[in-house]
Amino acid sequence: MKSEPIRMPTAEDVDAAAARLAGVAVRTPLVFSPVLSARAGARVFLKPETLQLTGSFKFRGAYNRLVQIPESRRPAGVVACSSGNHAQGVAAAARLLGMPAVIVMPHDAPALKRDRTRALGAEVVGYDRRTEDRDAIAGAIAEQRGATLVPPYDDPQVIAGQGTVGREIMEDLAAQGLAPDLVAANVSGGGLIAGIALAVKRHTPGARVVACEPAGFDDHARSFRSGVRERNAEPSGSFCDALLAPMPGVLTFEITRPLVGEAASVTDAEVARAVAFAFRELKLVVEPGGAVALACLLEGRLNLSGGTAVIVLSGGNVDVETFIRCLGA
Incomplete structure (x- = not known):
């Protein structure tokens, strides 16, 4: 018997997810960062999913x-x-x-x-x-x-749930009379960036949504270039343990190829410096996999030219030894 095709998630599914999550998940704040704004030459906000239940957007x-x-x-x-x-x-x-x-x-x-x-x-x-x-x-x-x-990313309702991050970003910016020029988020299988893209592009089609990856695990960047899902050469090798999916998901890539199409990457050493920066300057504890988008901003990989940018800090579940090592970076 032929199985039914999976229906792709939509921005309306993100709205429905937001209703289910209301009063259950934490509505994390959108925080303006003067220090990052001065450094980047743009109006920079942070979306700290480190404050979410279980310490990440998941x-x-x-x-x-x-x-x-x-x-x-x-x-x-x-x-x-x-x-x-x-x-x-x-x-x-x-x-x-x-x-x-x-x-x-x-x-x-x-x-x-x-x-x-x-x-x-x-x-x-x-x-x-x-x-x-x-x-x-x-x-x-x-x-x-x-x-x-329950797949980690390649599921319509998982994608829709992660998309509530983007929905909240759009609502909180709109309350200040703003719209994003760029939203950057860490990416592994692509559930978070796909959901964010659905929510952001619905209201601001011209906004850039950038997928941020560890160097050596830049499967999204390579996939965007080739137009097909590319696999990483190794299953492990970066301390960004949260971002080591072997390749973009089937569903997520169908969303990100037209709506994202842009990626940036940073080395583990650059991520370690971003983790230390978040602690010292932003007073936030961020795990390596949660700090890749921040590292891309700090290292000048996002090609900002003014405007309004949002950096998603996707998780804060870092063990003590790794955190101490990052603080020494």
Whole structure:
């Protein structure tokens, strides 16, 4: 029997997600930064998803997906794959909704993220990034238990949930009589940047939306150039553990290819300096994977020429050792 094609998410789906998340997720502030504005020669705002439940934007998409699972299927629970932030988002959403959760996590994921996922009530199943297929492991568990798979990015409702970040940006700028010239966000599989693009381009079609990646994991930049999804050469190798998806998602790339189409990248050393800058100058704790867009701004990779820019700080779940190393950068 032929399966039905997956319906692409729309800006209206982002609106619906915002209604579901109201009173559940944190509406994170949009913060004007005088120090970054002076440095960049533009009006720069920060969207600190470090303040979101579980410490990253991932809770938004996870909850929007899980809350739509029919009551009859909830006792079987959910299964997800993640290096940490999606794991915690799914675990937290499942706990709120009274559902069991199993998370397939790489052995090299930060201990902090593994421990917090377990603390939220989820069962953690480990795997090796280089030798094992996480999707196959998760699929087998879901089939055995009759559980619902919750993809980290390639799902219409996950994308719509992440898009509420962009929706809030647009609303908060509009309240000040402003519109963005540029919105930059960190990217892995592309769920966040795809959702943001849906929300931003709906109201400001001329705004630039930029995907920010670790050097060596610039699959979006290469995919935008070639027009097809390109794979990263290695499964690991950057300390931006939250941004190591092997390639852009199928759904996310269908959105980002026409609506984003622009990417920037920075090295781990540049990201470390951005983490230290966020702590010292902005008084914010940001994990490496959450600071890539900030690093792109600080290193002059965003080609700003005045106007209004928004930098999304996507997560703050950094272990102590990594954070100390960044502060010494």
